[in-house]
Amino acid sequence: MENRMLYFGDNLEILRQRIPDESFDLIYLDPPFNSNRNYNVLFKEGLQDSPAQIKAFDDSWHWTKESKRAFDYLVTKTNENISNLMLALEKIIGHNDLLAYLAMMTIRLIELHRVLKKTGSLYLHCDPTASHYLKIVLDTIFDKQNFRNEIIWKRTSNPKGSQFDSRKFGQVTDTILFYSKTENYFIDVDGTRRKLTEEEMTDKYPKKDDKGSYLEYPILRSASKGERPNLVYEYKGFTPPKWGWVVRKEKLIEIDKRGDLGWRKNGSPFRKYRPHEDRGEPIDNLWDDILRIQSNSSEALGYPTQKPEALLERILKASSKDGDWVLDPFCGCGTTVAAAEKLNRNWVGIDITALAINLIKHRLHDHFGLGKKEINVDGFPADLNGANELFKKDPFEFEYWALDLINAMPSRSKTKENRRGADKGIDGVITFHKDKVNGNTEYGQAIVQVKGGGVQRNQIAVLKSDVEREGADSGIFVTLEKPTKPMKSEAVDAGTFTTPITGKREFPKIQILTVEELLKGVKPDLPHGLVNNYYKEAKATEREPSKKTQAWLMF
Ligand SMILES: C[S@@+](CC[C@H](N)C(=O)[O-])C[C@H]1O[C@@H](n2cnc3c(N)ncnc32)[C@H](O)[C@@H]1O
Numbered sequence: 001m002e003n004r005m006l007y008f009g010d011n012l013e014i015l016r017q018r019i020p021d022e023s024f025d026l027i028y029l030d031p032p033f034n035s036n037r038n039y040n041v042l043f044k045e046g047l048q049d050s051p052a053q054i055k056a057f058d059d060s061w062h063w064t065k066e067s068k069r070a071f072d073y074l075v076t077k078t079n080e081n082i083s084n085l086m087l088a089l090e091k092i093i094g095h096n097d098l099l100a101y102l103a104m105m106t107i108r109l110i111e112l113h114r115v116l117k118k119t120g121s122l123y124l125h126c127d128p129t130a131s132h133y134l135k136i137v138l139d140t141i142f143d144k145q146n147f148r149n150e151i152i153w154k155r156t157s158n159p160k161g162s163q164f165d166s167r168k169f170g171q172v173t174d175t176i177l178f179y180s181k182t183e184n185y186f187i188d189v190d191g192t193r194r195k196l197t198e199e200e201m202t203d204k205y206p207k208k209d210d211k212g213s214y215l216e217y218p219i220l221r222s223a224s225k226g227e228r229p230n231l232v233y234e235y236k237g238f239t240p241p242k243w244g245w246v247v248r249k250e251k252l253i254e255i256d257k258r259g260d261l262g263w264r265k266n267g268s269p270f271r272k273y274r275p276h277e278d279r280g281e282p283i284d285n286l287w288d289d290i291l292r293i294q295s296n297s298s299e300a301l302g303y304p305t306q307k308p309e310a311l312l313e314r315i316l317k318a319s320s321k322d323g324d325w326v327l328d329p330f331c332g333c334g335t336t337v338a339a340a341e342k343l344n345r346n347w348v349g350i351d352i353t354a355l356a357i358n359l360i361k362h363r364l365h366d367h368f369g370l371g372k373k374e375i376n377v378d379g380f381p382a383d384l385n386g387a388n389e390l391f392k393k394d395p396f397e398f399e400y401w402a403l404d405l406i407n408a409m410p411s412r413s414k415t416k417e418n419r420r421g422a423d424k425g426i427d428g429v430i431t432f433h434k435d436k437v438n439g440n441t442e443y444g445q446a447i448v449q450v451k452g453g454g455v456q457r458n459q460i461a462v463l464k465s466d467v468e469r470e471g472a473d474s475g476i477f478v479t480l481e482k483p484t485k486p487m488k489s490e491a492v493d494a495g496t497f498t499t500p501i502t503g504k505r506e507f508p509k510i511q512i513l514t515v516e517e518l519l520k521g522v523k524p525d526l527p528h529g530l531v532n533n534y535y536k537e538a539k540a541t542e543r544e545p546s547k548k549t550q551a552w553l554m555f
Pocket residue numbers: 009010011012030031032033057058303305306307308329330331332333334335336350351352353356
């Protein structure tokens with residue numbers, strides 16, 4: 001297995017077909033779960049949409065033929081405990097979205113247990129909607145003895161307004177279930193200690209002497225620790241009770257010489273504990289010091305379920321070490337992957353959407369300068385056949401993949417949440433430098449349409465009018481099929497455009513590019529200085545893109 005590996009596809013298939021047993025030291029998973037849905041809705045009975053209609057994974061927790069297949073597999077092909085558990089769950093909760101979710105999760109957790117090393121750990125991120133059921137599933141697969149913690153992550157202090165209306169307390173926490181594969185697992189809790197803020201340090205070390213701030217700390221053993229005659233000795237006229245000093249005499253002299261021994265008015269000694277000796281606060285299972293990503297946070301990439309890197313760094317520091325292997329089978333916009341890269345771990349990420357995989361590539365390039373050579377991507381079409389297959393399997397995924405071939409940013413109307421929303425005919429956008437006025441850059445825009453199926457002349461005419469309507473400079477038509485002669489002619493008739501920066505150089509107003517050409521490395525004919533703000537839909541000409549987003553272009 002290559003390190004720095006991204007797989008595009010369903011993690012169940014990838015785990016089963018590509019990942020050998022005992023490959024990973026740490027697995028973190030944050031599977032989608034639409035917990036905004038009413039808890040009771042999850043218990044709605046009955047077979048719902050056909051799997052073929054389901055594209056977005058977050059919609060797929062319905063009791064479908066696919067979940068029934070997973071359920072039957074679990075009942076008939078796994079060990080007795082899992083089989084009995086599934087039958088019991090079926091009895092208790094019936095055939096509904098929740099059972100579908102649990103069946104889909106159980107079948108994956110079995111594989112995740114298989115690919116975990118004996119010294120490895122798994123962290124399952126979920127919320128109270130189903131955490132109690134998932135714990136039973138994990139107890140069964142991992143063995144209840146290997147349950148280590150239920151970590152409560154307080155992600156916000158401000159529950160949404162609607163939650164106040166619902167006659168219950170505001171929901172502000174997520175649950176992270178931590179299991180190890182065996183008793184002999186790696187853990188470095190000490191390495192996760194939290195550094196105190198300046199304010200906390202001032203509170204904790206309130207006293208001052210010539211050497212600086214300090215905290216009074218015991219230098220005498222307490223009675224509860226019992227007698228220690230060898231630690232009972234006289235020093236500077238003081239002899240402790242029979243429990244003794246904390247240290248031997250030589251060490252005490254050293255401490256005193258350093259200026260770290262103090263005497264109270266009543267003559268009793270204490271140790272001066274200094275800020276530089278502070279190892280930070282030990283971490284317990286209530287994590288309330290890491291805030292969720294706010295839309296204006298510098299880390300925000302616009303991915304709806306993005307988790308903070310600090311959260312993943314804590315998990316990685318506790319349960320893996322330099323050079324270890326980390327897997328995130330639901331990797332989203334790549335928070336685990338980014339934290340793993342930062343902490344020098346080997347990593348593998350899996351996601352079922354091209355959007356997520358593309359975003360991770362940009363994120364890693366942006367933050368760590370990693371390019372195509374360093375990041376291995378598996379599952380994207382490598383040739384025209386592959387592109388055709390992807391289009392047949394999932395036109396949306398095909399579109400995201402094709403947009404990335406020309407470094408276009410998917411248009412907001414095309415994001416997953418809006419899939420059923422109005423499609424203004426714009427699949428993606430490319431932004432480029434157009435002019436420099438009084439030292440300020442102005443930006444031009446090319447709008448992109450991607451077509452997988454049959455193409456015809458009037459689609460070019462429509463693109464032309466979309467370009468006009470949006471006030472864009474150019475339109476790019478990406479097609480899987482070869483364009484017809486009338487289409488090419490319509491594109492030529494649209495003429496050209498120039499920009500103040502590029503002078504007389506003319507660029508086609510409308511251009512048609514085939515997927516085959518793009519796979520061979522052909523790029524759209526556009527002015528230099530392209531800007532790719534992948535998610536934060538920069539309104540061209542209004543906002544100066546950040547240096548980091550500009551760097552994506554070189555990817
Ligand atoms: C909750 S998000 C993960 C967010 C991630 N922790 C982050 O910080 O960006 C869940 C992700 O799982 C992906 N996903 C859903 N079903 C999947 C499957 N069967 N195989 C692989 N990825 C899947 C979704 O596309 C989504 O990106």
